[in-house]
Amino acid sequence: MTELADSVESMEQLAMVWRAMVLDRDPGADVRDLPGIAVRWADCRFAFWNCVTLTDVGADAATVERRLAQAADIMRSKRRPGFLWLFEDLLDDGARATLDAAAERAGLAYAFPGTGMAADLSPLPEPAHPDLTFVRVSTDEHLRAYADINARAYGFPLADGRDGLLGSTLWKNQVYAYLGMRDGVAVSCAATVEAQGRLFVVLVATDPGWERRGYGEAVTRKALYEGARATGLTRATLHATAAGAPVYPRIGFLPNSPMRFYGLKG
Numbered sequence: 001m002t003e004l005a006d007s008v009e010s011m012e013q014l015a016m017v018w019r020a021m022v023l024d025r026d027p028g029a030d031v032r033d034l035p036g037i038a039v040r041w042a043d044c045r046f047a048f049w050n051c052v053t054l055t056d057v058g059a060d061a062a063t064v065e066r067r068l069a070q071a072a073d074i075m076r077s078k079r080r081p082g083f084l085w086l087f088e089d090l091l092d093d094g095a096r097a098t099l100d101a102a103a104e105r106a107g108l109a110y111a112f113p114g115t116g117m118a119a120d121l122s123p124l125p126e127p128a129h130p131d132l133t134f135v136r137v138s139t140d141e142h143l144r145a146y147a148d149i150n151a152r153a154y155g156f157p158l159a160d161g162r163d164g165l166l167g168s169t170l171w172k173n174q175v176y177a178y179l180g181m182r183d184g185v186a187v188s189c190a191a192t193v194e195a196q197g198r199l200f201v202v203l204v205a206t207d208p209g210w211e212r213r214g215y216g217e218a219v220t221r222k223a224l225y226e227g228a229r230a231t232g233l234t235r236a237t238l239h240a241t242a243a244g245a246p247v248y249p250r251i252g253f254l255p256n257s258p259m260r261f262y263g264l265k266g
Contacts, residue, residue, distance in 0.1 A: 006256035007089040008057055009198075010116030013237045014085060015040065016195045017202065018051050024170035025049050030078075036067045043080050046147075046164025047156070048203075050082020057090055061102070064095040068106040075264050076107075082263070083111060085239075089257035099260075107265050114259035115245050118237045119252040124228060127221035129180070129214060132188070134222045137177035140166060145179055145186035146203070153205035175202075176227040180219040188215035192227035192236070199227045201238035217247045224251070 015033070018040035022029045030041040036056040042049040052071045056063055071084050088096055095102075103110065127134070137146055143165045151161030171177055177191035187210040192199040201223065206216040224236060239259060240248055249255075 003089060003256060004057070006118055007087050007116060009118065010237060010239070010257050011053060011055060011087045011090060013195055013198060013200050014038075014051075014053055014239065015055065017193060017200045018049075020170065020193070020195075021202075022049050022051075024168055025164065034070075036063065037071055037074070039074060041074075041078060041082060042164075043078050044163050045080060045157075045160040047080070047082050047160070048154075049164050050078065050080055051085055052082070053085040053087070054090065058092050059090060059095055060092050061094045061098045064091055064099065065102045065105070068102050068108060072106040072108055072264065084108060084262040085114075086260045086262065087116060087257040088260065103262055108262040109265045111261040111263045113242055114261060115240045115255045116237070116257040116259055117240055117245075117248050117253040117255050118235070119248075119254065121224065121228065121234045121236055121252055124221065124225045127218055127225055129218035131182050131213065132180040132215060132218055134219065135179045135181055135186075136226070137175070137179065137189075137191070138172050142177075142179060142186075143168060143171060146171075146177060146189045146191075149179075149186060149189045149207050150203055150205045152207055176223050176230065177203075178219050178222045178226070180206075180215050180222075182210065182215075188219045190216070190220040190223040192223045194227070194231050194233065197233065197235065199224060199231065199233050199236040201236060204238075204244055216244065217250060220247070221251060 025042040147161035147165040180188035188206040190204040
């Protein structure tokens with residue numbers, strides 16, 4: 001695939017997967033495909049389920065300026081904060097050069113970086129880690145543990161993380177979500193879900209007290225292994241934060257589009 005095609009794939013995977021995640025959280029959520037903008041907004045306390053992204057391919061500076069203003073207006077109309085996810089390689093050179101100034105004029109504040117990644121996976125051996133056992137998420141107790149690990153890892157209040165996952169039937173039935181358990185305590189988590197003939201890796205996290213032990217990589221391998229075994233899929237995509245980006249190339253993922261996350265200015 002070309003670099004641009006990889007970036008389009010990454011954006012389309014976000015739009016597809018977040019549609020399912022947001023509607024699982026709230027069947028009445030704001031899920032719209034507007035010209036150049038995909039809205040996937042649950043308006044819940046879990047900020048990752050409140051998302052807008054730009055979808056134009058090869059957008060010039062004037063188009064991006066207009067889209068950013070529209071996206072910011074959508075975000076201002078909501079009760080709960082969320083993020084604009086922006087794939088830099090979908091913009092032309094002129095739009096990338098003026099992006100910071102355009103975001104400033106729209107009232108958007110840069111939050112943190114990310115990276116779109118994809119992999120054509122070879123057959124995976126069944127994962128193992130000497131410290132961990134793996135448990136598939138199937139109960140609300142499991143979902144609470146999964147939510148709490150993400151909240152601690154990303155600096156959210158525990159109640160915000162739980163608002164995103166507790167009560168979900170999707171996560172207990174259609175998502176290949178796993179907890180890494182150390183001595184009976186959940187310390188890491190990762191999930192894959194089928195989307196458009198691919199496995200999408202979502203909400204990987206390790207409890208901050210247990211980082212740098214290979215737990216995140218191990219549980220990600222488990223989610224990929226079980227997702228691939230169940231679906232037969234070998235193409236996988238994900239969106240990595242800066243903390244997670246070094247892990248995924250060890251599994252076979254290659255970076256494609258750099259990403260920027262924006263919130264509304266305070």
